[in-house]
Amino acid sequence: MLKDIVFSKTHLLIWLFSIPFIKIFSQNTFINGEIKNPVDSTVSFIILRNGLVGERELIDIRIDKSNKFNLKLNLDDIAYIHFQHGNTSGIVFRNWIIEPKDSVTLSFNAENFIETLRFKGVNSMKYNYYTEDLRKWDSWTSEYMKRIKQPIEDQYHFIDSIENGKLKLLQSYSKHLSHLFFKVRYADIKGDVNESRFLPLISENKNSYSLWSLPNNLKAFLYMMPDQNDTTAKSLFYVAYLDALSTLLYKDVKTLFGNKSMSNLIDFQRSIYTPKVAEYQFAYQLFDKFRTEGSNEKNNKLYENYANTYPASSFIPFLNGRQIKSTSIRHGQKAFDLGGDSISKLVKYHGKVVVLDFWASWCSSCITDVKYIKKIKEDLNMDNNVVFLSISLDEKEEDWIKAINKWDIMGTHIRLKGGFKSSVSKDYGIMGLPSYFIIDKNGLFFDVNPPRPRYNDGQDLLKVIQKAID
Secondary structure, eight states, X not given: OOSBSSSSBBTOOOOOOOOTTXXXXXXXXXXXXXXXSOSSSEEEXXXXXXXXXXXXXXEEEEOOTTSEEEEEEXXXXXXXXXXXXXXXXOEEEEEEEEOTTOEEEEEEETTSHHHHOEEEEETHHHHHHXXXXXXXXXXXXXXXXXXXXXXXXXXXXXXXXXXXXXXXXXXXXXXXXXXXXXXXXXXXXXXXXXXXXXXXXHSSOSOOOOTTTSOHHHHGGXXXXXXXXXXXXXXXXXXXXXXXXXXXXXXXXXXXXXXXXXXXHHHHHHHHSOHHHHXXXXXXXXXXXXXXXXXXXXXXXXXXXXXHHOTTOTTHHHHHHHHHHGGGSSTTSXXXXXXXXXXXXXXXXXXXXXXXXXXXXXXXXXXXXXXXXXXXXHHHTSOTTEEEEEEEOOSOHHHHHHHHHHTTOOSEEEEOTTGGGSHHHHHHTOOXXXXXXXXOTXXXXXXXXXXXXXXXXXXXXXXXXXXXXX
């Protein structure tokens, strides 16, 4: 799954680990702020202590009469944090690492967020580094998507320039950063940037490359990635890169040696990961299966396997709770409405099969899927028994409308103004994009984890839709 995870492209997957055998005592972390010309009465934080294997901590803080706010956290290890002010203002930063004992004050003018964002206090240079990185490369993924139809050599040349620039900036701040932060952030950059190299290998790009058949000069990045260890395992982008890489390798192994060469993707990944990465990756896959497929016999057996294999895993209590919660989203359960207006009420489509497509303009994999969704609609020959609902999580209305027009996204459109924080996102367990669901003619979940549109040129998803129609 490529970088379209919630947050920018990223599809992708968020992974976080604890250092084994070492007890780190909890310490306070403070993030205070002052806003000039605020556009809302609150600010919002999302804290990721254990990536997606754990509930997000959503914290809304009301701004006082002086336009100030205060956040206090108790951390025993690094975590990732997202910040947002206003639903549609675009005042946001994502996936910034925070550490125990950070104590910073941020200030900005809401009318000119990126240019005016400043930090001061303990470890403030880390945050000012992120700010400079944001100013220089906030739009690099969208710039890359403009090049997606260029020759792969040109795409990789652009990725090289981004990687070199980001690493050079990180190095320039190195004397102000903790050793742990530098190492994890280095892995973040390498993982995030280099995962983009896989996109042309799975898209409709005009080349016939697989990973193993790339020319040696284009495969050079593979030999310059960080090693798997307990530090790089804390990097959410690095382990997402490993997931994408191993998925492509698995496909190549099956192509080269046949389907019997490896029993399944999970076993293949666990065979090439270090024990700690394998433990976390298996936990994430279980989390995702409970979220999308519900609690069934197959997934319950996988959970038992996990508990037996990793009896001391810190993820077991969460997975056990997720197993219980997953009963609300599964085949045959009543699907949730998508908002309060008539277009968002599923009863409006009673008697029709409904395909839900949760997406965002910044999600590269979502945009890649557009072509295949169009083909599926053509194959259905405008079947009146099927309705496609495109549910955007864009923060800015203008970004949403611009993307619809630019990519010619046909169908019925809905935007969740609260994004990932909306009640609809919570009901459907949306943790990454794109996410698809198929609702049957009676408003019940028919498939909560259908095949991605890009798989098998859309034919796999088409078969599921046709089965729902029948």
